[in-house]
Ligand SMILES: [Zn+2]
């Protein structure tokens with residue numbers, strides 16, 4: 001069968017039954033056992049099969065065995081066939097700590113996986129399959145006496161409902177060494193035998209995500225169980241909440257067309273259709289009717305749907321092309337993962353300043369990415385995306401705290417806070433009160449100011465990241481627009497413990513009384529936060545709105561660039577000295593775990 005692989009078998013000399021045998025050996029079914037087929041048809045089928053290098057069934061089995069043997073070969077002898085293992089489980093409690101770096105070093109160099117491709121790993125097919133919940137099952141099995149762990153996966157095909165050979169999932173496996181290095185992987189798809197197809201990749205991403213989220217959930221005692229991933233790209237929201245906007249920070253909001261502005265009911269009851277029906281009916285029954293002169297005659301020609309479809313499908317009729325580039329947003333942790341993988345840094349390395357500097361250079365977000373983060377977090381405040389984007393960044397509400405840390409103070413708790421290692425489960429009472437009050441305070445503020453401005457608008461903001469300082473973040477409460485003044489941030493602050501006092505009395509220790517009102521003291525958490533928010537958003541004015549149950553007080557705060565520079569220097573030092581090393585090493589996280 002040496003000539004089989006070349007694809008140029010001379011079938012012309014084959015008899016009909018030999019042609020049929022050639023096909024059936026390759027699992028190609030002929031209806032009616034090929035009785036109805038003419039020789040020419042069979043010949044063509046055989047030629048196609050040969051061109052597609054369709055292997056003989058026994059050869060397929062043989063080559064699978066050979067591939068399998070290769071994959072199971074180790075220095076310590078042959079590993080068992082995964083089919084013979086019985087103790088598969090969803091409990092991943094004692095598996096090796098499989099990191100992004102392990103996944104990276106296994107894939108890089110294989111197939112299409114280059115350093116460039118892996119840097120934007122979210123655009124990989126395999127990542128998308130994982131992200132969209134195509135990994136339907138992942139189970140593990142530890143070998144009793146050998147340092148290897150087996151994983152078997154079921155991955156749903158990307159577009160079609162069935163796999164190439166008619167199954168509902170691609171069922172393959174991979175093997176990890178105790179160091180978490182991938183020893184081998186296999187998938188039954190075409191091209192999956194080299195162990196780097198998108199299904200294997202999806203399963204590896206699934207495992208990595210599970211291991212990392214289990215590592216991060218420090219405050220739960222949940223078992224490390226594999227759970228099927230939600231399809232988190234589709235979740236339901238109310239029609240009126242659907243906001244179709246281009247991601248752009250600080251752009252004035254227009255009134256957007258909402259889907260419910262469109263009436264999806266049948267156009268049969270539409271008055272113009274009725275008029276047309278009446279006109280046609282009248283024309284038939286009484287062609288001389290005077291009314292016909294006043295009824296509008298049918299405009300436009302009726303074009304059948306089929307010809308419209310044909311017109312649209314023809315490339316020659318395309319007037320305008322637009323390429324849409326998908327935008328992928330990475331978290332600080334993911335930047336650190338890719339950076340470490342590219343640098344090929346060992347798991348237990350020591351972090352040095354030089355490396356951190358390189359990492360900061362590596363953190364390169366462009367304006368579009370920052371705009372996307374902002375737009376996505378406006379609509380999903382408090383969502384996982386919002387949490388993930390804040391994690392590993394110093395956000396403005398923490399600026400005062402960071403700037404006042406003494407050299408001798410242990411930074412562990414601050415790092416835990418910024419890395420979100422111990423997320424709050426229940427919202428405490430003051431925060432809940434704050435959330436409720438913030439909305440009414442904003443409404444009251446708007447009412448007080450509305451008549452003093454032209455077209456006043458208060459817009460909610462998402463998380464703002466500035467490409468200049470990608471490790472910082474700010475979430476102003478509102479952004480204020482009008483036609484008569486420059487853009488202004490609105491920061492709304494409540495004082496729960498003094499909620500029954502007048503705002504000016506409640507906040508007396510934070511304010512200085514001036515001749516024409518109040519001024520915010522510099523050495524307050526509010527001042528640091530507000531200055532930071534203005535620096536990051538590039539807005540020069542803020543209205544601080546202090547509220548209690550007694551009402552609101554408005555205190556203007558102007559941007560102070562000199563003051564900002566002193567804050568910035570301290571924030572940079574903290575990021576370089578503490579937060580970046582934590583992103584890269586996870587040292588505090590390991591301590592929290594143990
Ligand atoms: Zn595959």
Ligand SMILES: [Zn+2]
Nearest residue numbers: 453482484485
């Ligand atoms: Zn104005």
